[in-house]
Amino acid sequence: MKRSISIILIVILIGGIGLFFWQKNSADKAVTSTQGSRRRNMTITVNKSSLEETISGSGYVKPIEENSLSFASRGATGGEIEVIKVQEGDRVEKGQLLAEIDSDDERLDYLSAKNNYEQTLISGSKTEIEEAKLKLEIAKKSLAGTKLKAPFTGIITEVAVEEGDYVESNDTVVQVIDNSAYEVEIDIDESESRQLKLGQKARITMEALPGEELRGEVVDISAIAEEDSGVVTVPVTILIKDEIEFIKSNFSAEVEIIVSEVNNKLMIPLTAIFNEKGQTKAMKIVDGKEVPVNIKTGVSSGVYVVVLDGLVEGDEILINAHNAGTTNAQNSKQGFGGPFPPGGMGRGRK
Incomplete structure (x- = not known):
């Protein structure tokens, strides 16, 4: 009997010691949680600022104009390359001679048409004069077609033929780009x-130009969307507004298009708002106490949001209102000592 009583007393003593340390540990955790909550419940002062909403995309740099030139553009039927006047990398002016094909036949046709026209002016009828004039113009155009000229000022990026080569009318002879601007x-x-x-503004960055941000402008929005593997996109062209000598065709680029922006408006972090019963709210500090207030929000950047109503400049609010509200609610339910662990304390038999 005495042995049973001793065992019961030892069990009770051990249980009491365990309860003491469990309660103390729970209390320490509660204090730590409260202190952590206070640290987390940081406040900010509501101020006015500016906000941008952007959409992004990546692509490659292209000159505003590039052209693969052939003699077809000059109305010629082709022939042997007689002379090449340029090489890759040359800068050319609009109208400058680039290449020329053999023009003996065209020159003879032109001289014959010119002579016929001059003779017809002397003795021909009005109709004959008009016909002779038309033939002269055709012959003149054919002769001019044997000379390939630059359609605009730019840079030669490729010379595809050599002197002595025979080319068809559609064969590319040279490629030229307008490097005065890029997109x-x-x-x-x-x-x-x-x-x-x-006309929307854009910011452009390139791996080839680290640390530099270029200005851009939306100059074309495709009227037709494109589909690739189930993903539908709209091609958009952005003109680079800055003149940078080092830019080259096919550089990779990242673009941010500014689709909306607001200036001098009240703004708060998105973490400072929470939703309660369908109403957007913020936690305002009034006389040292946290008071939830209804607010109306506007455009958001994904980090900050414009406040249209409910707060004024100079108000102090919690920066993490949702988390703070959750933590406070949990702490209010847990008193010092707390509930017993599941299963309660063990008891000895009488």
Whole structure:
């Protein structure tokens, strides 16, 4: 009997010691949680600022104009390359001679038509004069077609033939680009395309130009969307507004298009708002106490949001209102000592 009583007393003593340390540990955790909550419940002062909403895309740099030149553009039927006047990398002016094919036949035709026209002017009828004049113009155009000239000022990027080569009318002879300005074509997801407008500003960065940010402008929005593997996008062209000598065709580029912006408006972090019963709220500090207030919000950047109503400049609010509210609610349910662990304390038999 005495042995049973001793065992019961030892069990009770051990249980009491365990309860003491469990309660103390729970209390320490509660204090730590409260202190952590206070640290987390940081406040900020509501101020006015500016906000941008952007959509992004990536693409490659292209010159505003590039052309693969052939003698077909000059009306010629082709022939042997007689002379090449340029090489890759040359800068050319509009109208400058680039290449020429053998023109003996065209020159003879021109001289014959010219002579016929001059003779017809002396003795021919009005109709004959008009016919002779038309033949002269055709012959003159054919002769001019044997000379390939630059359609605009730019840079020769390729010379595809050599002197002595025979070319058909559609064979590329040289390629030329207008390097006075460049543009970037990017693809914007169809879900964001409604926000696009001509003239919108953009920011452009390139791996080839680390640390530099170039100005851009939306100059073209395709009227037709494109589909690739189930993804639908809209091609958008952005003109690079800055003149940078080092830019080259086919550089990769990242573009941010500014689709909306607000200036001098009240703004708070998105973490400072929470939803309660369908109402957007913020936690305002009034006389040292946290008071939830209804607010109306506007455009958001994904990090900050414009406040249209409910707060004024200078108000102090919690920066993490949702988390703070959750933590406070949990702490209010847990008193010092707390509930017993599941199963309660063990008891000895009588």
